[in-house]
Amino acid sequence: MALVREIEALAGEMTAWRRDIHAHPELGFQETRTAAFVSSELKKFGIEVHQGVGKTGVVGVLKSGSSKRTVGLRADMDALPIAEANTFAHKSTRPGVMHACGHDGHTTMLLGAAKYLAATRKFDGTVHFIFQPAEEGIGGAKAMIDDGLFRRFPCEAVFGMHNRPGMPLGRFAVRSGPMMAGGAFFDIDIEGVGSHGARPESGVDPVLVAAHVTAALQSIVARNVRPVDTAVLSVTQIHSGDAYNVIPQRARLSGTARCFSNEVMALIERNLKRLAESVAQGFGAKATTDFRVTFPPLLNHPQEAEFAASICNDIVGAENVRRDPPLIMASEDFAFMLNEVPGCYINVGNGDGEGACEVHNPSYDFNDRANPYGASFFARLVEQRLRVGL
Numbered sequence: 001m002a003l004v005r006e007i008e009a010l011a012g013e014m015t016a017w018r019r020d021i022h023a024h025p026e027l028g029f030q031e032t033r034t035a036a037f038v039s040s041e042l043k044k045f046g047i048e049v050h051q052g053v054g055k056t057g058v059v060g061v062l063k064s065g066s067s068k069r070t071v072g073l074r075a076d077m078d079a080l081p082i083a084e085a086n087t088f089a090h091k092s093t094r095p096g097v098m099h100a101c102g103h104d105g106h107t108t109m110l111l112g113a114a115k116y117l118a119a120t121r122k123f124d125g126t127v128h129f130i131f132q133p134a135e136e137g138i139g140g141a142k143a144m145i146d147d148g149l150f151r152r153f154p155c156e157a158v159f160g161m162h163n164r165p166g167m168p169l170g171r172f173a174v175r176s177g178p179m180m181a182g183g184a185f186f187d188i189d190i191e192g193v194g195s196h197g198a199r200p201e202s203g204v205d206p207v208l209v210a211a212h213v214t215a216a217l218q219s220i221v222a223r224n225v226r227p228v229d230t231a232v233l234s235v236t237q238i239h240s241g242d243a244y245n246v247i248p249q250r251a252r253l254s255g256t257a258r259c260f261s262n263e264v265m266a267l268i269e270r271n272l273k274r275l276a277e278s279v280a281q282g283f284g285a286k287a288t289t290d291f292r293v294t295f296p297p298l299l300n301h302p303q304e305a306e307f308a309a310s311i312c313n314d315i316v317g318a319e320n321v322r323r324d325p326p327l328i329m330a331s332e333d334f335a336f337m338l339n340e341v342p343g344c345y346i347n348v349g350n351g352d353g354e355g356a357c358e359v360h361n362p363s364y365d366f367n368d369r370a371n372p373y374g375a376s377f378f379a380r381l382v383e384q385r386l387r388v389g390l
């Protein structure tokens with residue numbers, strides 16, 4: 001029960017990689033510098049590199065021995081459109097773009113495992129190191145799959161990881177079954193009749209309609225979804241009007257829905273459309289809806305979850321592996337990969353003091369002390385999954 005010793009020795013190097021990536025954040029499908037960095041490091045380790053898989057994605061292939069067994073390890077590389085509030089030396093050098101979700105750390109942990117595995121090769125089979133672009137809501141996992149990821153680089157199972165602020169360093173969380181919500185984005189366009197702000201009787205006010213539709217939508221989760229199912233529907237944008245004395249012609253509502261099953265998502269879509277259209281019609285306006293499911297729910301496969309938990313137990317002891325973490329309402333596009341092949345997605349503690357700032361916050365920073373834990377997980381996983389002599 002311990003971290004991999006050789007990986008602990010890479011801690012300084014991993015910190016340097018992580019801070020370099022942090023200082024040079026790139027938005028989804030624009031990760032050219034990051035992909036070039038990952039590729040050049042993998043090549044230095046002696047790993048075969050395939051670039052441009054799903055636009056800016058990178059796959060490293062490392063074979064050892066003669067077994068046909070395979071495993072995939074996945075990290076995400078993209079940053080967010082957030083202006084960084086931190087002032088430390090490795091702060092973002094790109095205005096308005098920042099690694100606020102720790103994908104700089106995820107990329108680093110997978111690189112650390114790759115360096116160790118390429119040097120030691122205590123496994124029998126093929127490892128596919130999957131560095132995916134564009135996790136933050138724009139479909140990087142799907143782009144790689146559509147580009148033949150699992151056809152070109154077959155994986156019997158695939159594993160991924162996300163840091164968790166607030167969870168102490170040196171802890172893991174592993175859940176079997178549903179873990180993270182499926183997500184949808186929606187837009188509702190309301191067409192009214194514009195008029196003078198002092199003459200409402202000659203128009204149809206889309207601002208008032210938008211307010212009523214927003215309130216009505218809250219009844220879907222409260223009154224239509226079964227109370228034992230979990231769901232959330234948030235209207236996060238209302239846009240309309242430019243002047244004090246003009247009733248505008250149209251309004252647009254936008255937002256997101258999250259839940260843990262495809263059935264509940266279909267119910268939300270159906271009822272949102274019906275409510276928006278009929279509330280608008282009641283006011284003499286017209287609503288058109290566009291509802292896009294962007295992520296399926298993330299469902300861990302039971303066998304792979306047990307296996308992942310056993311690896312975490314080996315590293316930090318069972319008392320530091322939480323097996324019943326609460327469901328997470330955020331979404332994660334690794335769910336697309338888990339729809340293709342069995343696997344498991346786990347959480348690694350980012351710290352409850354240092355490292356506790358929530359992801360997507362302008363003051364967030366990945367905790368470099370988590371690097372050896374995540375890299376050890378990936379490395380041990382390969383040595384167990386592709387055990388020599390199996």
Ligand SMILES: [Zn+2]
Binds near residue numbers: 100136359
């Ligand atoms: Zn994120």
Ligand SMILES: [Zn+2]
Binds near residue numbers: 101102103135162
């Ligand atoms: Zn993330």
